[in-house]
Amino acid sequence: MSRLRDVPLSVLDLATVTTATDARTALRHTRELAQHVERLGFTRFWLAEHHNMPGVASSSPAILIGHVADATTTLRVGSGGVMLPNHPPLVVAEQFGTLSALHPGRIDLGIGRAPGTDERTARALRRTTGPLSVDDFPQQLSELTGYFDGTEQLTAMPAQGNKPDVFLLGSSGYSAQVAGVLGLPFAFAHHFSSQNTLPALALYRQRFRPSERLAEPYALVCASVIVADTDERARWIAGPGALSFVRLRSGRPAPLATNQEAADYPYSEVERLVFEDRIATQVIGSPKTVEAELERLLEDTRADELMVTTMVAEHADRLRSYDLLAEIAGRSTPSDSSERVKTEVEV
Structure with missing residues (x-):
């Protein structure tokens, strides 16, 4: 039995800016990618929240x-997601209540x-000199959901009656346990915390309590996936994303390099x-x-849904991936796919 053919497929996008493009192009490519994967039968399309990142144009998820x-x-x-410590829960409720009212x-x-994000950027977002802590997250989350449920004293128009589907995101056991206790679906960031995936999912299922929203646990796993016609081509186009990670780890975030720039970069031994x-x-x-590796990942994690993020420099390579x-997941035919890529790249 193929789990890949049975689970929903979804997308996480960052509106990536490259050295050969700009933010306007990145946002246009995000729109085109969403339209493309919709035709392919994907279930969700999530936008990440990142700040002070020259290579990421997805800084305002609600607008995007x-x-x-x-x-x-x-x-x-x-x-994928809104970082709640960066925002007043009332504002998030109003934004997503509006979105839900417009797109029921x-x-x-x-x-x-x-x-x-980094501490300086976090302080700029919050406009406070107080300590940066996530310890009050449960209270913030309770306040946020209260605006949708009508249990808060303030009225967050048009949130009440227009509640979106709420997921808790995480890359650690803490978020997994909170999601389980609250009976929320849990989205785990396997793409940057793969060593924590199985322990966190085990905690989530262990601590899960049925809720009005969910009778059973629902685990979404997000993985970084790059597919090309050959293994060699896939590794070649994976270079810019890996270089971006190297730069991020060293505190030097930059726009995504081209394939050739990534290949020519003078890596130190540590890099x-x-x-x-x-x-x-x-x-x-x-x-x-890729099919074999994803089948193994889905078997190990028992994920209910697979979300994929694909960081490559060329828009055509992303569409092709x-x-x-x-x-391979049984969602389209080769002839349909090649024609779609050709058409969208030409446009």
Whole structure:
């Protein structure tokens, strides 16, 4: 039995800016990718929240979600996620209540508990000199859901009656336990915390309590996946994403390099180790290689849904990767896929 053919497939996108493009192009590519994967039968399209990152244009998920939802018709669109410590819960409730009212039944609110950025940027977002702590996250989350449920004293129009589907995001056991206790679906960031995936999912299922929302645990696993026609081609186009990780780890974030720039970069010995480790934690290869690795991941995690993020420099390579993934998952045919890539790249 193929788990890959049975579970829903979804997408996490960052609106990536490259050295050969700009933010406007990145946002246009995000819209095109959403339309593309909708035609391929994907379930969700989530936008991440990142700040002070030259290579990421997805800094305002709520605005970008509305744009993508307007450009699609059946795809669920959401945040992957909104970093709640960065925002007043009232504002998040108003934003996502508005989105849900405009796009009924299609909006997801993925919530993270960490700032997801450096301390200086976090302070600029919060406009406070107080200590940066996630200890008050449960209270913030309770306040947020209260605006949708009508249990808070303030009225967050139009949140009440327009509640999105709420997911708790995480890369650790803490978030897993909170999601379980609250009976929320849990989205785990396997793409940057693969060593914690199985322990966190075990904690989530162990601590899960049935809720009005869920009778049983629902685990979504997000993996970094790059598919190309050959293993060699896949590794080649994976280079810029791995270099981006090297730069991020050293405190030097930058726009995504081109394939050739990544190949020509003068890696130090330590940087090369970080590069190779990053490659090893991703699912990269030909359709045959990727299919086998994803089947193993789904078997190990018992995930109810697979979300994929694909960081490559060329828009055509990204579209092609999702086409090939859809094919091995039984979502499309090769002839349909190649024609779609050709058409969208030409446009």
